[in-house]
Amino acid sequence: MASESDGRSRGLARWLVLAIPYAWLLILFLVPFLIVIKISFSTPVIGQPPYTPTFDVSGGIGSLMASLRQLVVDNYIFLTKDALYWKSYLSSLWIAIASTFLVLLFSYPIAYGMARAPRAWQPTLVMLIILPFWTSFLIRVYAWIGILKKEGLLNQLLLWLHVINEPLTILNTNWAVYIGIIYSYMPFMILPLYAGLERLDNTLLEAASDLGCPPVRAFWQITFRLSLPAVIAGSFLVFIPVTGEFVIPDLLGGHDTLMIGKTLWDEFFSNRDWPLASAVAVVLLVLLVVPIVLFQNQEQKRAEREG
Amino acid sequence: MRTFSRFNFASVALGLTFLYVPIILLIIYSFNESKLMTVWGGWSTRWYGALLGDGAMLDAAWVTLRVAVISSTVATVLGTMAAVALVRYGRFWGRSLFSGMIYAPLVMPDVITGLSLLLLFVAMGVARGFWTIVLAHITFSMCYIAIVVQSRLVTFDKSLEEAAADLGCPPFKTFMVITLPIIAPAVVAGWMLGFTLSLDDLVIASFTTGPGATTLPMKIYSQVRLGVTPEVNAVCTILIALVATGVLVASIVSRRREQERMRAERMAAAGL
Numbered sequence: 120m121a122s123e124s125d126g127r128s129r130g131l132a133r134w135l136v137l138a139i140p141y142a143w144l145l146i147l148f149l150v151p152f153l154i155v156i157k158i159s160f161s162t163p164v165i166g167q168p169p170y171t172p173t174f175d176v177s178g179g180i181g182s183l184m185a186s187l188r189q190l191v192v193d194n195y196i197f198l199t200k201d202a203l204y205w206k207s208y209l210s211s212l213w214i215a216i217a218s219t220f221l222v223l224l225f226s227y228p229i230a231y232g233m234a235r236a237p238r239a240w241q242p243t244l245v246m247l248i249i250l251p252f253w254t255s256f257l258i259r260v261y262a263w264i265g266i267l268k269k270e271g272l273l274n275q276l277l278l279w280l281h282v283i284n285e286p287l288t289i290l291n292t293n294w295a296v297y298i299g300i301i302y303s304y305m306p307f308m309i310l311p312l313y314a315g316l317e318r319l320d321n322t323l324l325e326a327a328s329d330l331g332c333p334p335v336r337a338f339w340q341i342t343f344r345l346s347l348p349a350v351i352a353g354s355f356l357v358f359i360p361v362t363g364e365f366v367i368p369d370l371l372g373g374h375d376t377l378m379i380g381k382t383l384w385d386e387f388f389s390n391r392d393w394p395l396a397s398a399v400a401v402v403l404l405v406l407l408v409v410p411i412v413l414f415q416n417q418e419q420k421r422a423e424r425e426g
Numbered sequence: 427m428r429t430f431s432r433f434n435f436a437s438v439a440l441g442l443t444f445l446y447v448p449i450i451l452l453i454i455y456s457f458n459e460s461k462l463m464t465v466w467g468g469w470s471t472r473w474y475g476a477l478l479g480d481g482a483m484l485d486a487a488w489v490t491l492r493v494a495v496i497s498s499t500v501a502t503v504l505g506t507m508a509a510v511a512l513v514r515y516g517r518f519w520g521r522s523l524f525s526g527m528i529y530a531p532l533v534m535p536d537v538i539t540g541l542s543l544l545l546l547f548v549a550m551g552v553a554r555g556f557w558t559i560v561l562a563h564i565t566f567s568m569c570y571i572a573i574v575v576q577s578r579l580v581t582f583d584k585s586l587e588e589a590a591a592d593l594g595c596p597p598f599k600t601f602m603v604i605t606l607p608i609i610a611p612a613v614v615a616g617w618m619l620g621f622t623l624s625l626d627d628l629v630i631a632s633f634t635t636g637p638g639a640t641t642l643p644m645k646i647y648s649q650v651r652l653g654v655t656p657e658v659n660a661v662c663t664i665l666i667a668l669v670a671t672g673v674l675v676a677s678i679v680s681r682r683r684e685q686e687r688m689r690a691e692r693m694a695a696a697g698l
Binding site: 144152231233255414418 | 433442445446451507520522524526538543545546562565568569598622633643662
């Protein structure tokens with residue numbers, strides 16, 4: 120009798136361990152996306168909240184069908200008509216692709232050097248890469264304003280070294296955005312690359328050199344090829360969030376820096392057009408759905424391999 | 427064959443310099459007497475004094491601290507539960523949806539998460555403010571924590587739990603006595619990660635807040651938009667110092683505990 124109720128409470132506890140986080144994520148992660156999609160099909164009005172709901176589920180199937188017929192695709196039509204939006208999408212994608220490549224280019228030699236450093240140094244080096252990641256993202260971006268300003272520290276240094284004769288304009292241009300992205304996202308690339316390179320089997324390189332393979336070719340054909348999963352993982356970790364980045368283009372970029380995260384923010388906070396902001400978010404999500412799903416599959420496979 | 431060439435050394439050194447110089451400059455200029463960020467007017471703690479008199483900034487710091495403590499604590503409980511379910515439950519209905527919802531927030535742009543949560547709160551008629559920020563922060567923190575704890579759980583020997591169960595130990599007690607002490611470093615690291623993520627968040631808090639709840643990043647952001655001020659440098663320096671101290675202390679403690687554990691295992695193996 121006692122063991123039976125015991126077993127039942129065990130089953131219940133086991134069920135709750137899964138059900139509570141599951142329900143939490145369904146309500147606070149999945150349902151909100153459905154609401155965004157719904158509101159992107161509604162019309163803006165002046166008021167609180169500033170849109171008229173398009174669906175009314177309370178009236179049952181009949182009224183749902185009626186409201187489905189009145190779906191407003193105006194927001195999406197507007198997105199295609201106004202050049203600002205598709206230019207923001209294209210420019211975000213371009214900035215994200217170019218900066219992912221630049222981050223990779225700068226991170227690879229660092230991760231490679233870390234993997235070849237004396238074993239005793241490696242935990243400290245990893246710690247040093249992680250430490251800036253713990254300090255606030257906003258603060259790290261803000262620090263660059265004082266450096267890149269016209270009368271900022273970089274221009275002062277370059278003038279003093281006589282590299283340039285008059286100060287460069289870097290802040291509020293796309294250059295500053297690239298610098299900010301490379302700076303902020305480098306740890307996301309270095310850490311997976313280091314983890315991949317550190318595991319690399321050295322005997323392969325030894326064999327290649329014994330057989331007379333030149334080091335550069337051995338690097339391309341062995342080291343780089345074997346580190347490709349890490350390269351891909353790091354690239355996803357940089358590309359996806361950078362596409363929707365807001366803080367960096369807002370603080371370091373200029374008027375001509377178009378990024379979709381900033382456009383969404385302005386649409387929402389300055390123009391108070393919630394339905395249009397939702398439509399911008401839906402299109403951004405559609406752009407990112409393929410890389411996000413690829414990233415998840417890869418992470419799940421990795422978790423299962425290690426498990 | 428593992429050679430640490432001059433090129434390797436130079437790239438690591440340059441990389442670390444690039445990562446640290448902006449932070450160090452920011453800290454140095456927070457002690458600048460001059461009001462202008464770019465002119466050095468001598469050492470002074472004037473801006474730290476000004477900070478103590480800035481009531482709005484202190485209020486924002488207090489709000490941020492409370493949000494971070496509450497949200498990271500709840501998120502640690504939820505995230506650990508999610509990790510246990512992912513690692514120990516095998517196949518269950520909706521597993522790929524569940525793990526998808528754990529991994530997606532890691533890369534989801536903040537503007538989308540923030541906007542979608544705001545629209546949820548509006549649709550549910552919840553008054554926005556302190557508690558809606560807490561709910562939002564729990565949601566993204568628990569996913570990071572679940573992944574940190576999960577990576578510790580998969581490397582941990584399941585036979586210890588099975589032995590306890592065979593000896594008649596109830597599951598909850600097994601978890602508290604066997605599992606939790608072993609995964610404790612990951613749980614603590616997860617809590618700290620959740621805490622700093624919450625401390626750091628500007629975008630999601632801006633969307634989900636309401637009147638009366640301004641967090642420190644929101645306050646810093648609005649001041650930065652008005653221009654670089656030494657007072658902001660002073661706040662940032664204090665935040666950096668707090669986080670750096672916390673992370674360093676935690677890593678030293680965990681390294682020491684790891685060494686003790688290894689020594690104990692060696693002694694047990696030697697039959698002492």
